[in-house]
Structure formats: C-alpha cells, structure tokens
Amino acid sequence: MSDRLFIFDTTLRDGEQVPGCQLNTVEKIQVAKQLEALGVDVIEAGFPISSPGDFNSVIEISKAVTWPTICALTRAVQKDIDVAVEALQYAKRKRIHTGIGTSESHIKYKFNSNREEIIERAVAAVKYAKRFVEDVEFYAEDAGRTDNEYLARVIEAVVKAGATVCNIPDTTGYCLPEEFGQKIKYLMEHVDGLSAGKAILSTHCHNDLGMATANTMTGIINGARQAEVTINGIGERAGNTSLEEVTMILKCHRGLGIDTNINTQKIYHTSRMVSSLMNMPVQPNKAIVGRNAFAHSSGIHQDGVLKNVQTYEIMDPKDVGIDDNSIVLTARSGRAALKHRLSVLGMEMEGEVLDKTYQAFLRLADQKKEINDDDILMLAGADRTAAHAIQLDYLQVTTGMGVRSVACIGLDISGEKFEASASGNGPVDAAIKALKTIIHRQMTLKEFTIQAISKGSDDVGKVHMQVEYDGHLYYGFGANTDIVTASVEAYIDCINKFKK
C-alpha cells in the first residue's frame, strides 16, 4: 500500500504575493474551484488580518468550496487568530496556520527575543488557535536556517500544545537538498509526537537557488507527508515549489510508494488559468507546463519519438491534460460551444458576462482564424478593464523602415474625449508619447515584455509593463492581435492603477 502525501496549495496566499499579480475575490474563487477540481487537500486562502480584501476572499472561498480544507494564515498573535477564525466561519473544513520565526536572525533581529520566549509564544499561539479549531498548523519561519536541535524542541512543544501539522519552511530557499532531507529526518527521529502519529511534517520550500522542488522531494522521502506548493511555482522572488512538478515526480517514480489525490489531467488547464488570471506568463521551458515541455525539436529526438514515444518521453502529455487534438473554436462556433470550452477550462459563465465574452470572441475570431484555449482564457480575463476610468478609444500608427513613426491616439477619461498625436523612435514610442501629451504625469516605463500566446503571425500578443510613478511601481497588462495596441493598453492599465 502506498503512503498518502497531502497537497497544500498556497497559490492564493504565498503565490499571490508576487508584485503586480494580485487577484480580485471573483478571480480567487475561480482559482479555488479549479484547485478543488484538481484535487488539492488544503487551500491556503489568504492572510485575513493583512487586508480587508484577504479577509473577504477567505470568507468567499470558504463558501464556494466544499471538499478541501480552507486554511488561513496568522502570526503568533491573538488578534490575527481572532480575525482568521471569523474569516473561516463558513468553511466546511477549516485550519489555522500560525507560527513564528525560529532562526537566530529572526529571534534576534525580528523579535528582539530569545529562544525560550519564542517557544512560549509558539505554544501560546497554538493553544489559543486550538480553542476555535481542531486543525492547527504551526510554521517555524526560516526553519531552513534554524539549527536542528532547537527546531526539534520547538516542534515537540507545539505538537504537545495540539498542532496537527508542523510546517518546516525553507523561507529563504537556502538549504541544499541533502541538508533539508536530513532536517526532516532529524525531526522525525527526535520529536516524540511525530513518531506517535500525533502530527505530520510539512515542507514549504522557496526557489531562490532553484532547489525548491529538490528540497521538497528530499523532505518527502525523509518523512514529510504534506507539501506546500503553488501552481506554476509562482511566489515572491524566485517563487515556491511547483505543484505540477511534485505531483508528476511522484507519478513518474511509482517506486517511491507515495500518492497524492491530484487529478493530473487537470494540471495543464489549471496552470493556464492561473497564468492568465495573474497575467503571469509561464516560461517556455518550465517543467511539465511550459510550452516546450513536450516539444522535441532536435532531429535525433524527433526520430526516436516517432519510432516509440518512450525513447525520449518519460510522461504522456495527456497525463497532464495536454491534448494536441483539443478543439479549436472559430468564428462559426456558437455561444454554447464557447460556454462549454470555458467550463472545461474551469470558468463558469452565464448571462451578460457570457454575452460580453462571446462578442469579444467573435471580434477576435474575425482577426484570427482559430481560437485556442489560451485565447479563450485571455478573453475571459479581459473584462477587468471595463471599470477603468481611462480607456483607449482609438489608435492609429504610421510606421515603417526609414521613416519616423507617428501615432494618433484617442482616450476616454471618465466619459470625456481627448485626442493627441506625436512622433517617436518606433510605433510604441510614438503612441506612448502621444498618450503622455494627454496625461501629464512624471511616469517612466521600467519593464516591457511582449509574448505571443501560441503561434502564427495572426496571434494575440500579450504585453506586460511596469511603470514607475511617484516612487511606486505599477504593473499593467494588454492583449491584442495588434502589439502596438496591446502595448498602449498595458500602459493605460498601469495608469489606471495609480494611487493618486
């Protein structure tokens, strides 16, 4: 019989901390429902005390989701726990995730405290949380750089206080795989409550040195029975361990004898949905879900794969939900076909929202013969700009080789119309200069990336921008078959987010 590994998804908490990738509550509910369909055991829905938005998201996700446990993060502070309890009131299964830093630098610089006091605070937080919920997870922040002997004392104390899961985060992504595996082994051997089955250990690895998945795996091999992961490995800095990598490693290496509840055939759609809603492209060579993950381009590989796929493929792309024959929609497809495809992709749409998306679909299908899943996900997220005060009315650009580009732009600012024109070094430069003659602000373009959604010269281009204004960075997104228009849309998206 194989062992069960619990999958704790923190896309909506640790993953969502990526600057510029924040989701609204409706989008978070969509992701949460898709995570439920994917089969995750625990959804970390937010850090309720951190903002009213997070508080509200935990409430709404708790109402929307049935099977997975809903988890809320807190510091080892009573007020945080009180707010988390309130946010979790509608969850059918609930967990409080509380904790404190345990490494020397956290104890000394963050808390100006000492080891004994940290243990007392950890125990007090777990006991307090236990008054409200049965399932309490404790995290020892920066456990990766905490010495094992002290860490074992902390974990022993919180298990005695009632913690059901003990999270051992490598917060800074510092550990080597061997070192992290040994840490888990040490705790398994030295903490009484663990061998007695009173609590399980959890891994929570960051990817600063590119070792998050390797560390998670050595943690699991040495006894951890929960892994904290995100879709596409998103997360602050270099990100967290990716759900798809851990689950597919366990599927490919059956000999490890460890199973998850993940329906791996839903991995690809979930990855695309999160990427699209967060406007965060997946790198083409990303393991499992990158565009090139199953593309064999060298002659020797192609020859081998044609003779027998097992020569160069360790997994069947269908196992992660990549189906080359997946339906493409065209301008002849009806509303019902679009609704069905959206539903397969995890987006339930009805009424007016469906009508709007269908109209956008028809406009795109006029420009582009075949509409694929990525296009549909992009269209499903397009409605976000509808409430913006500044909208692009029209854009006309003259450009070419050996001539200076000229752009004419029309903006609608809260119902009032403005027009301007300017010349520039290229079409995007000209268009942004024209825009700046209408919006007189000291803003600087800091980052600008253009990515085609799939392939073909009629493809939709996705543009991500970072604009600096008044000491802050703002992130914007635009998508259009015309990349100059997509660029201007992304710039306007940034401006709409300015705080003043």
Ligand code: KIV
């Ligand atoms: O990385 C970390 O230490 C965390 C904890 C708050 C669990 O995200």
Ligand code: ZN
């Ligand atoms: Zn983290």
